[in-house]
Each structure stands twice: as C-alpha cells, then as structure tokens.
C-alpha cells in the first residue's frame with residue numbers, strides 16, 4: 001500500500017510511532033543509567049543493549065520502507081526555510097537512529113567488551129580493540145544522544161505547530177486515518 | 189497534497205503555543221532529572237571518581253583506584269568440579285581458558301610505595317572459548333570495610349587530605365568509623381595485616397557474592413577465592429628501601445616457573461547474607477575446588493595487555509550472575525567512568541588531564 005497524497009503508509013506510521021516510543025525510552029534509559037551507582041545501572045543497561053540493537057534493525061526496515069514509498073509532500077505554501085528544516089531534521093533523525101546503536105556496538109567492541117545482549121546472546125565485535133577508539137566512540141555516543149534529544153524536541157514542537165497553529169494536515173499525515181466515511185484518503 | 193491551511197484563531201493560538209511549550213518543557217525537565225542534573229544529591233559514578241581524584245590527585249592514563257599494578261598472563265585449568273553448579277564453559281572438565289590478569293595495590297597514586305598498604309589485589313579476565321568473558325577483581329582480605337556505595341563514598345570523603353596539613357583529618361576518620369560499625373571486622377583484620385613481600389603468596393577474595401546457575405537454572409549463591417600454592421615468607425628481590433619490590437619479586441618468581449592458585453568456591457547456605465561484603469560466611473560452608481590458575485608471564489602495565497581492560501566485576505558469562513550485593517552495580521558503574529577517563533587521556537582528547545607518566549606525587 002502506498003502513501004496517499006496526504007498520509008504516510010500504514011507501515012511508515014506504525015514504524016514511526018513504535019520507534020518514537022523506543023528511541024525516547026532509550027534516551028531516558030541511557031542518561032538514567034550513567035547517573036547512578038544503584039542496581040538501576042545494571043538492569044537499565046541490560047535493557048539498553050538489546051533495545052538499541054532492535055532499534056537498529058527496525059531503522060534498516062524503516063529506511064527501506066521510506067525509499068520505496070516517498071512521503072506525502074509538505075504543504076505548497078510552507079516557507080522554503082521551513083521545508084528545508086523539515087527535510088534536514090528528518091534525515092538527521094534517520095541518521096541518528098542508525099548511528100546511535102552502531103556507535104554503541106562499535107564502542108563496546110573497541111573497549112574489548114563482549115557485546116552481550118542477554119545471558120548468552122553475544123554479538124560479534126564490529127571494531128578492533130583500541131582504547132583511543134573506545135574513548136572517541138563513547139564520547140560520540142553521549143554527544144549524539146544529546147543531539148538526538150534536542151532534535152526530537154524540535155521535531156515534536158514542529159509537529160504540534162503544524163497540527164495546532166497552522167492546522168495544515170502535516171500532523172494528521174502521521175496519525176491514523178479518521179474513520180469518517182467522508183474521508184477517502186485511505187481508499188487506495 | 190495536504191489539506192488547505194486553516195490557521196487557528198488568535199484566541200486558540202495562545203493556548204496552542206502554551207501547549208507546545210509545555211510539550212517541550214515537560215520531557216526536557218524529566219530528562220534533566222533522570223540524567224541527574226536536577227538531582228544533586230544522587231550518588232553518581234562521576235562523583236565517586238571525582239572523590240578519588242580529590243583525595244590523591246589526577247594521574248592521567250592510570251586507573252582511578254588500584255593505580256599501581258602489573259600485567260600477568262596465563263590460563264585456568266578447570267577440573268570440572270564446579271560444573272554441577274554452573275554451566276559456565278570455563279568450568280567444563282579439562283577446559284583450559286586463557287587469562288589476562290593484573291596484580292595491584294589499592295590507592296589512586298601509581299607511585300605509592302608497595303609497603304604503603306597491607307592489601308594486594310588480583311584481577312582476572314577469562315576469555316571463554318565461546319566468546320563470552322568472565323572478569324573478576326579480588327582483594328587480599330576476607331572482608332570489605334563497607335557494605336554500600338554510600339558508605340564507600342563517605343569513607344573516601346573522610347579520607348580526603350586536609351589542605352592545611354596535606355594529611356587526612358584523624359577526627360573525620362574516627363567519626364566515619366564511629367558512624368559505621370560495620371567496618372569493625374575489616375579494622376580487626378587490618379590491625380594485624382602486614383604488607384606482604386610478594387603478590388604470589390597471597391589469597392584473593394571475591395568479597396562480593398555472586399550466583400552460580402546450573403543446567404536446570406537453579407541459582408546457588410557463591411563467593412570465591414584464589415588460594416596460592418606459594419607459601420614462603422618472602423624473596424631476595426625484596427631489597428630494603430625499594431618502593432617497587434612487588435613487581436620485581438613477581439618477575440623473579442615467574443623466571444623460575446609458573447605461579448599457581450586454586451580457585452575455591454564457597455557455597456552459601458540458605459539465609460547467608462549475599463548483600464553484605466562486611467560479613468564472612470561461617471567456616472563450615474561447603475567449598476569446592478574448581479581448578480588451577482597458572483600465571484606464566486608478567487609485563488609492565490604501561491604496555492602490557494591488561495592496561496586497556498576494565499575489570500568490571502559484572503562482565504560475566506552465562507552460568508555466573510550478580511547477587512543482590514549493592515557494591516556490584518556501583519563497582520560496574522564507577523569502573524566504567526574510571527575507564528572512560530583513563531582511555532580519554534590515552535587518546536589525548538580535549539578537556540582531559542594532560543598525560544603525566546613521569547609526574548610528581
């Protein structure tokens with residue numbers, strides 16, 4: 001099923017909201033676990049690693065969906081600068097949702113840690129052991145996480161601006177189709 | 189195309205903007221709280237590591253605790269006796285597992301004389317054939333002074349040198365001990381403990397409890413200890429006035445042949461405390477001999493294979509799990525921060541302490 005002129009495909013919408021919840025949760029889990037010496041550090045990290053790899057897998061699927069089904073166009077009367085900002089921030093979000101888990105995986109590899117996703121599920125290393133690479137990647141993981149959080153805030157504010165102030169259908173394009181019979185957008 | 193724009197009316201606009209501002213502010217504040225920026229009283233790994241640095245100074249590139257040490261390599265030969273309790277591959281009968289280890293003395297100063305503390309430590313990384321790892325850091329004493337990270341932090345704070353004298357304030361240390369009666373067993377041990385002349389003649393205790401998990405998924409709380417084969421009093425390398433006799437003694441012994449320890453695993457009875465490293469378990473608890481640690485070579489920690497290993501006690505293989513001991517997650521979190529700082533210094537990242545390998549003390 002393709003994107004109709006004013007709505008993302010159901011697959012794109014499902015992935016968007018599922019991953020929105022997962023990624024925001026990961027950001028909170030991440031900053032929460034490194035800020036405590038309690039048992040929370042342990043169990044949050046035990047969630048953090050498999051959840052992060054799940055995001056990586058979903059992001060690959062999502063990118064494929066995105067490339068096969070172009071999104072509905074933005075409103076024609078939207079100022080060029082806002083269109084550019086939307087485009088740039090969307091690609092930044094795609095980049096970060098792929099980069100963050102890859103960096104997490106690579107930094108553990110570089111640090112010489114076994115990349116354990118559970119009791120005995122272990123991923124192979126994707127980077128040679130190197131303390132210098134570990135340090136650089138670990139700082140990158142933290143910096144990109146902050147960038148991701150700020151971009152998410154701006155993105156959410158922009159979506160609400162479209163939905164509440166401009167009321168131009170951009171927010172609706174990511175929401176479930178209203179069940180009204182008058183709405184023919186989902187009749188493909 | 190999207191619907192034609194039907195902008196909100198001015199009255200709605202104000203409330204819409206308020207809603208948007210709140211939608212941004214609420215997660216931003218929650219994020220800052222969870223991240224500890226709005227919770228200054230929370231004990232964070234960074235605070236613990238900062239306190240080590242307040243007490244002894246910052247020695248770039250070195251571990252923030254147990255800074256003075258030496259790398260060792262060898263292997264562990266399992267005799268199969270622990271297999272009934274743990275499915276970890278390292279305990280399979282006849283299994284030989286390569287080991288990269290590190291002997292050290294506690295303290296943050298990599299130039300401290302070996303005689304300055306009566307404690308020695310042994311850290312090991314077992315690289316299992318299935319790619320999993322077991323890392324453990326053990327100390328040469330039967331009990332730990334404190335049971336919680338909060339008490340550990342309070343002890344570090346009490347030990348911080350007074351700027352006026354350059355020495356810890358005895359009154360503060362006395363006040364700490366008075367407020368922490370759980371330190372009594374450790375203090376009794378420390379009264380009679382003497383700095384040993386060798387790493388090779390010491391026993392090393394896990395102190396923290398862990399759980400072995402068998403093939404049926406049953407959890408057996410355990411503690412372990414490395415018991416040395418060598419039991420002579422000292423060595424010729426221990427020249428008086430030498431501040432670095434431990435590494436010299438080790439090199440000399442290893443030149444004569446491998447050094448061995450037996451891995452003894454003590455099984456807790458139901459009800460034995462697993463969350464309190466200040467308490468030993470009764471002597472009659474069943475102890476199994478799991479195999480022999482054989483150390484063959486030592487190397488300087490500046491270039492040896494242990495330098496870039498974080499001996500995080502929660503890097504565990506399937507078959508060994510953490511207990512409810514609150515020191516374990518604290519160690520894991522604090523070692524990670526120490527590791528990030530020292531690797532950042534090795535990488536000369538901006539904002540990190542300048543390298544001072546030859547630095548003052």
Ligand code: HEM
Pocket residue numbers: 023026027028029030031033034045048049050051052053055097100101102104105108115141142145146148521524525
């Ligand atoms: C979308 C994916 C991810 C996000 C948003 C994320 C986010 C974060 C954040 C915010 C932190 C704290 C950074 C700091 O304050 O310094 C963190 C730390 C960390 N992350 Fe991730 N992460 C992701 C994926 C992963 C993956 C896939 C792994 C490993 C397989 C991983 C391993 C770690 C580790 C080991 C730490 C440091 C823990 C410590 O030092 O105690 N992360 N992450």
Ligand code: HEM
Pocket residue numbers: 016019020021023024066071072074086090091093094097152155156159160170171172173174
């Ligand atoms: C409450 C939070 C969120 C809201 C209200 C929201 C809303 C929206 C809306 C309305 C769109 C469609 C924009 C358009 O028509 O071009 C969109 C697209 C997008 N969102 Fe979100 N979003 C949220 C959270 C997130 C999060 C956490 C992420 C990922 C980190 C994310 C990533 C994306 C991406 C990458 C697109 C572009 C889709 C494409 O063009 O293929 N969103 N979002």
Ligand code: HEM
Pocket residue numbers: 236250251252253254257290291292309310311325326327332336337340393394395396465497498499515518519522523526527530
């Ligand atoms: C909350 C309590 C503790 C804190 C905050 C703490 C802190 C530290 C730190 C920061 C390091 C340096 C790690 C690195 O950079 O690689 C270290 C090393 C070490 N600690 Fe602890 N420690 C604690 C409890 C213990 C306990 C209970 C033991 C006992 C068995 C222990 C044994 C060791 C050993 C053996 C090392 C040296 C590891 C090596 O040679 O690399 N520590 N500790």
